[in-house]
Amino acid sequence: MKVLSVVFFVVNVTTVFPQTGWIQQTSGTTENLNAVSCVNTNVATVVGDNGTILRTTNGGTSWIPQTSGTSNSLRGVSFINADHGIAVGDGGSILRTTNGGINWEIAASNTTNILDDVIFIDQTTFAAVGWSGTIIRSSDGGVTWFSQNSNTSQGLVGVHFSDVSTGTAVGWNGTIVRTTNGGVSWFSQTNPLSGTYLDLWGVFFMTSDVGIATGENGTILHTTDGGNFWTEIGGGTTDRLWSVSFGDTLTGIIAGDSSGSGKLLKTTDGGFNWAIQSNDTTPSLLGIGMSGPNTAFAVGQSGTILHTTTGGTVWVKEDQKTGVPDRLVLFQNYPNPFNPSTAIRFMLPVTSFVTLKIYNILGEELTLLVSEKLTAGQYEYEWDARDAANGLYLYRIQVGEFVDVKKMVFMK
Numbered sequence: 001m002k003v004l005s006v007v008f009f010v011v012n013v014t015t016v017f018p019q020t021g022w023i024q025q026t027s028g029t030t031e032n033l034n035a036v037s038c039v040n041t042n043v044a045t046v047v048g049d050n051g052t053i054l055r056t057t058n059g060g061t062s063w064i065p066q067t068s069g070t071s072n073s074l075r076g077v078s079f080i081n082a083d084h085g086i087a088v089g090d091g092g093s094i095l096r097t098t099n100g101g102i103n104w105e106i107a108a109s110n111t112t113n114i115l116d117d118v119i120f121i122d123q124t125t126f127a128a129v130g131w132s133g134t135i136i137r138s139s140d141g142g143v144t145w146f147s148q149n150s151n152t153s154q155g156l157v158g159v160h161f162s163d164v165s166t167g168t169a170v171g172w173n174g175t176i177v178r179t180t181n182g183g184v185s186w187f188s189q190t191n192p193l194s195g196t197y198l199d200l201w202g203v204f205f206m207t208s209d210v211g212i213a214t215g216e217n218g219t220i221l222h223t224t225d226g227g228n229f230w231t232e233i234g235g236g237t238t239d240r241l242w243s244v245s246f247g248d249t250l251t252g253i254i255a256g257d258s259s260g261s262g263k264l265l266k267t268t269d270g271g272f273n274w275a276i277q278s279n280d281t282t283p284s285l286l287g288i289g290m291s292g293p294n295t296a297f298a299v300g301q302s303g304t305i306l307h308t309t310t311g312g313t314v315w316v317k318e319d320q321k322t323g324v325p326d327r328l329v330l331f332q333n334y335p336n337p338f339n340p341s342t343a344i345r346f347m348l349p350v351t352s353f354v355t356l357k358i359y360n361i362l363g364e365e366l367t368l369l370v371s372e373k374l375t376a377g378q379y380e381y382e383w384d385a386r387d388a389a390n391g392l393y394l395y396r397i398q399v400g401e402f403v404d405v406k407k408m409v410f411m412k
Contacts, residue, residue: 021308021310021312022264022298022306022307022308023306024304024305024306025060025063027054027063027303027305028065029065030302031048031052032049032073032286032300032301032303033046033047033048033286033287033299033300033301033303033305034048034074034075034076034299035074035075035117035243035286035289035299036287036289036297036298036305037085038289038290038291038296038297039079039082039291040082040295041291041292041295041309042056042058042059043057043100044056044060045077045085045087046077046297046299046305047068047074047075047076047089048074048303049074050071050073051069051070051071051072051074051089052074053065053066053067053068053074053077053095053101054066054305055100055101059309060297060305066101066102066104068095068104069095069104069105069106070089070093072091073090074088074089074090074093074095075088075090075114075115075116076089076115076116076117076118077118078119078126080120080122082100083098083099083100084098084123084141085097085101085120087104088115088116088117088128088130089115090115091114092109092110092112092113093106094107094109094145095107096143098141107138107142107143107144107145108144109145110146111130113130113131113132115128115129115134115136116129116131116157116158117130117157117158117159119159119160121163121164121167122164124138124140125137125138125139126138126141126142127159127183128145128159129158129159129169129171131155132153132155133150133152133154133156133171134156135148135149135150135159135169135186137182137183148183149185150169150177151185151188152171152177152186152188154173154175156169156170156171156175156177157171157172157200157202158170158200158201158202158203158243160204160205160211161205162208164182165180165181165182166205166208166226167179167182167183168213168227169203170200170202170203170215171199171200172199172200173197173198174191174193174198174199174200174215175188175191175200176189176200176213176227177189178226178227180226189227189228189230190230191221191230192221192231193221193232196217198215198217199215199216200213200214200219201214201216201242202214202215202242202243204244204245204252206246206249206252207249207411208226209223209224209225209390210223210224210270210271210337212252212271214241214242214244214254215240215241216240216241217238217240218236218237218238218241219241220232220233220234220241220254220274222271224390224392224409224411225390225391231392233271233273234274236276237256237258237263237276239256239258240256240257240258240284241254241255241256242255242257242284242285242286243255243256243285243286244288245288245296247292247293247294247295247296247311248292248293249270250267250335250336251267251268251290251294251311252267252270252271253265253266253288253296253312254274255288255299256285257283257285260283260284260301261283261284262283262285262300262306263276263285264276264285264288264306264312265277266311266312268332269332269333270337270409272332272336272406272409273332273406277313283300283301283304284300285298285299285300285306287299293311294308294309294310294311295308295309296308327347327349328346328347328348328349328399328402329346330344330346330397330406331345331346331347332406332408333395333406333408336408336409337411338409338410339385339410339411339412340384340385340386340410341382341384341385342383342385342408342410343380343381344356344369344380344382344383344395345378345379345380346378346379346397347378347379348374348375348376348377348378348399350376351374351376352373352374352400353399353400354370354371354374354397354398355370355371355397356368356369356371356381356395357369357395357396358394359393359395359396360391360393361392363394366388366393367383369381369383383395388410390410390412391409391410392408392409393410394406394408395408
């Protein structure tokens with residue numbers, strides 16, 4: 001254990017004003033927009049109902065319609081770079097482009113089932129999922145597709161691969177299936193909410209082990225071991241959460257809706273804690289895409305497109321306040337996930353006896369970081385986990401009757 005810093009009589013308080021970082025853009029269409037793929041801060045492609053495809057190369061200042069060659073609704077899109085992309089949709093539709101959408105070619109999917117999502121895996125490999133447990137895969141840039149056995153008949157709505165071998169798909173009635181051999185075989189995973197039959201719609205893995213799944217009734221599931229064990233994470237909402245995307249291993253955004261009004265949630269700690277971000281759009285938000293921790297596009301009903309270059313938040317001012325802290329706060333550890341050490345910080349408003357302990361996921365105490373009387377101030381302690389196993393850990397502070405617990409992830 002190491003005390004990194006102690007600050008006694010000066011506290012910097014930064015005030016965050018949400019929403020103004022999200023700007024509504026002119027899409028030029030009233031069609032429902034279902035999905036977006038971001039290549040970088042400037043280049044993105046959006047797909048929607050009735051074969052709608054829109055493209056921007058200037059960060060959304062202008063959106064240019066592209067000719068899809070189909071009237072089928074398009075539900076998923078994924079680009080590996082600015083030129084090569086795949087769009088999928090109703091009737092087993094698969095469209096392929098190698099020139100940024102100047103031309104879209106129709107590819108044979110060998111299925112008539114609705115395809116809900118598609119993901120690029122490497123320069124030549126794509127996977128798509130759809131209704132009736134459909135999973136198809138291409139190894140030649142989307143020219144030819146072959147079916148895989150998903151081991152389920154439930155509709156699959158979201159898919160994500162962390163590498164060419166390791167992928168997860170989610171769908172109706174809380175279905176989760178996983179592959180570790182490129183889809184040669186898929187196996188079912190246990191959803192802790194499976195008894196409630198809540199549909200899952202979005203999935204994203206930041207690493208091969210750490211991932212998020214989202215769905216109806218505000219469902220957010222989190223795993224740190226590749227889905228062997230999923231934990232329900234409270235997002236502070238009971239809304240429909242349609243899509244999730246991460247800009248790095250810590251920063252992610254969920255798009256959804258509440259009774260037809262758009263909803264955005266954000267995490268900066270790898271998905272353990274989520275904050276609701278307000279926005280000025282009334283239609284539902286159906287898709288989210290990030291190209292970094294600060295740049296994202298959200299799309300939805302009636303041609304809605306929102307854009308942020310600040311992660312959805314604007315830092316308005318920083319006030320220097322003299323004196324002791326006015327409240328007791330336990331902050332999220334940083335970095336998180338971490339290897340091999342992380343810093344845990346808290347603010348103490350009055351002289352108090354403080355205990356700060358580390359626990360494993362079973363609730364067993366591992367380390368006592370603090371057990372002493374401390375004067376008012378801001379404190380930071382280090383936990384070195386080099387001898388611990390990969391996984392989820394808890395840290396707990398107690399000051400008098402005040403108790404707070406937060407989660408953290410150790411990844412070697």
